[in-house]
Amino acid sequence: MNLGPTVFSQVLAGLDATEVARAAALHPMPRASRALSAYDHFAAMVFAQLTYRESLRGIEACLLGRRALAYRMGIRGRVTRTNLAYANEHRDWRVFAAIAGVLMRRAQRLYGETPPELGLEADLFALDATVIELSLALFPWARWQKAQASVKLNVLLDVRNDLPAFASLHEGNRHEVASLDEIPVYPGCYYTIDRGYLDFRRLYRLHLAGAFFVTRLKAGIRYYVVASRPVDQTVGLRCDQTIQLSSVNGRAAYPEPLRRISYVDPETGHALVFLTNQF
Structure with missing residues (x-):
């Protein structure tokens, strides 16, 4: 029998459980679950995404059905529908935002010195947005059109290493140009911007900051x-x-x-x- 590390545990090896616990301590739940730590919650949701689980019942069936394997995967807590439902409802989203920040900074340190391929000495960033459709019945606050719900994801991609330098999630009816007020601006760097962001007042602010932009x-x-x-x-x-x-x-x-x-x-x-x- 192969008792080596599972592929899933290797995927999560770049994230220390203490870092997740530290982020969760800054944003505690009303009543913390002793049976399901913040790290176990995060790992269970990653497992659900990677294995295309469509319900809490499906996550529970997989992880409780093979407790020994789940333990080797790094999930020590009891992943039940009740524990997951409570954690999904009450755990602050900023915990996961902090986890994403930790991983992004770590990836930047690993790949930040990748040699440029386009002949540019300065960094090149690409800014674009995508609409993520949601169920209006489950997310009535995200109403976008008469019978649709959505959120809009804006991502600033560092083209040199294919890593996100910035990301924001807002209501679907929020205009893209507002994200130009949020992105980090680095003098001397290049920003390729979708024409949906064309706003001359905001582009002039980039210009005054010493950045270069290219749009349509x-x-x-x-x-x-x-x-x-x-x-x-x-x-x-x-x-x-x-x-x-x-x-x-x-x-x-x-x-x-x-x-x-x-x-x-x-x-x-x-x-x-x-x-x-x-x-």
């Missing part, structure tokens, strides 16, 4: 061309211009020049117009 220009934005530079059309470039926003609100939000680059993808034929503060 929306149709209908009023501007005039200050200067044009020659381009190599054989690689898909169509124009490289210095522009200035011409509307009153636009000039008030972003009073300095911007760079507009038009490009046609030679494989798909799609025309793309980029906007950046990098000259």
Whole structure:
């Protein structure tokens, strides 16, 4: 019989139980469960995600049915439906946010020195959002449309090492641009931003902080061309211009020049117009 460490225990080996206990101590439950520690709760929910358990009954059946194996997996507590239901309802979400922070910082230390592949000396970040649909019956507070519920996940990805540098979760009807007020801004670094985040006042704040951004220009934005530079059309470039926003609100939000680059993808034929503060 193989009595070596299980694959699951190796997956969780990067997280010390004392770190979870420390996070749980900062945000205690009204009545702590002695039979199910914060670490056991976290491990059980990770197990549920990795094994596609769809109910508390399914988690209980797997982990209680093989107690010896669950112990070797690192789960010491009694994982019952009652214990899980109570912990899921009463354990503060900030405990899991703190666990995520510990793992993210550890991953950054391990992979933060990965050599750049794009020829950039500075770090490159990518910002985008995705909508996670929920059951309206279970999450009535997350109503998004008339008969739908959702939350919106905004993630700032460090492209060099493929690790999240920032993440936030909000109601589905919250506009993406508000996340530009929350992301960490590092002078000299590059931010590629989906055009759903196009807000000139917030982009100007990035510019003043010394960061560079690249986004796509929306149709209908009023501007005039200050200067044009020659381009190599054989690689898909169509124009490289210095522009200035011409509307009153636009000039008030972003009073300095911007760079507009038009490009046609030679494989798909799609025309793309980029906007950046990098000259």
